[in-house]
Amino acid sequence: MAGVEMSVEPDPGLADTGDLQYDLPDIFTLIGKAAMAAKRGWILSIDEVQYLSESDLSALIVSLHRMSQDGLPVLLVGAGLPQIARLAGEAKSYAERLFHYPAVGALDAVSARRAVQRPILDEGASISSEALDLIVERTRGYPFFLQEWASETWNDAEGPEISLRDADRSYSKTLSSLDRGFFKVRIDRLTKGEVQFVKAMAHLGEGPYAMADIARTMSRTPSSLGPSRANVISKGMIYSTDHGYLDFTVPLFSEFMRRQG
Template identity: 55%
Template sequence: MDPVRNPFAPGAGRRPRELAGRQAIVEDARVAIERAMLCKPSRSQIFLGLRGVGKTVLLNTVEHMATERGHLTSSIEAPENKSLGEQLLPRIHQVLRKLSIIENAKGKTFDAMRALKSFAAAFRLEYGDMTISVDPEVGVADSGDLENDLPELFVRVGDAAKAAGKAWTLLIDEIQYLSEKDFAALIASLHKTSQKDLPVLFFGAGLPQVAALSGDAKSYSERLFHFPEVGALSDKDAIAAIRQPILDEGAMIDNDALAEIILKTRGYPYFLQEWGHQTWNLASDNKITLKDTQQAEATTLARLDQGFFKVRFNRLTPKEREYVIAMAQLGNGPYRSSDIADALGETPQSLGPRRAQIISKGMIYSPSHGDVAFTVPMFNEYLLRNLANLS
């Protein structure tokens, strides 16, 4: 079929034509966004799930909804080597510049700008091409203690947004890469704005361990956040994610072809998009058949291996690669740390630092004490499929 009309576009954070199976999450976000505009409290949300399940797509969808409903938004992808303060400085400055042109908010925005200037000076943050042309406010957000200063800054931003009849929504992707200190300060800041009924809302996305990390950072985080789990789609939703875009293009797909795609992808959204994309390009006569999906398997797996799996495997050191290959050879996870140690002829204690480093790189996580699992769906199958080339 015509590749120009192909309705499937696999890519990081790219919204699929049919956002199936996420309606409840999107609706909860909409309610929170609209309540924030009324200064009514709502729990902030952190989407949890493995790689390739569409967490970033949800963040982008939420940001679009918030913007449409009068929120000013700031979007961040948490890096592994940059502080939260460095990331927030230019984004908060941008929000305050937008608020500064609203007559009712000029006084509160000026106060927030002064707090931001104090914050930047206290943490020696670079401005780049940005200038904050106000004097810092002594005694506000300038102690050099992030957990004390960031809440004060958030309150000033919330006050300015409220005066303007607006709301501020902060969105952070890959939140597991925040340091514990930064995460604790963020939680404390959101707690403070929530206590004051300010129109400040937060949406994050991260790997499954984030819920535990938030609890470690602040014990009250479970009362502050809602943690929607974003996983593989049900068969019904996975079928809709494939069938509806095809029908929208005036084409058709056989039921057995649909069943084959669902079986091979196990309902994971990124894999569905890749399989759908390759199958469409192979099909003819405006109809996708079982033969088309079967013929697409080699191309699809090659694309996934090169563009989804390999880039993550390449981040690992040789010793870390040895560890994850040993995991894969044990079968399907989760895996006992002691079993991995036995397979490598070492002790769990000696492998502890290696395990921790792989976790810090976002490749594995600990679903329960003593267990580890891959953060990438079907990663064990990739390793076994390519074992001869990886060892």
């Protein structure tokens, strides 16, 4: 049987130390020079940045710092939970000078209404103002929840105009779908002890939550809950909003936990 084999001899001494903090900048430099020669730019997109290890994040920051110093057309667009600014600063102290950290949160009421209404109008249908108000209010403008509820309402509506009754009727189905998927995937990451921690948070009402209040609810001392707090933060469920205060990273998660009893 005939075949074709191709191979490339590696350039010795280039990105072969086995240490990412030395190798990754070399790789970025080659990419950046190639992009510059082609009069193009190169953008690296990374989602869930908070799950990078400290060493990987440090190597990434070092690489981008070199790109900045050398004036090469390489950019990073990253997305993640609110703690990524702190994590980047802990990995490399100069990270704050390299990046901008724009907050991406819920849509305002006008934008949320438009996000639901526009696709419906584009399909030659309509939705009542009351139905729009209900969807925007209960989702608090969180884009994914808007999408899920609007989709269920669209599928369940009986006529060309989506009414308040249509939206209200599809709410329980939307919650059930989110509970089985979106929320359950997150709670399944936690140990039993960590679940008790987030349950205590949820039963305090809406956040942010003081660590002292969480400890009091669990009949524990704040210091004894340190490991649970750190683990739940590392799993992306909660984040520190201020010294001694926590909140859920996912909107409406506290309501989900209260529904679990």
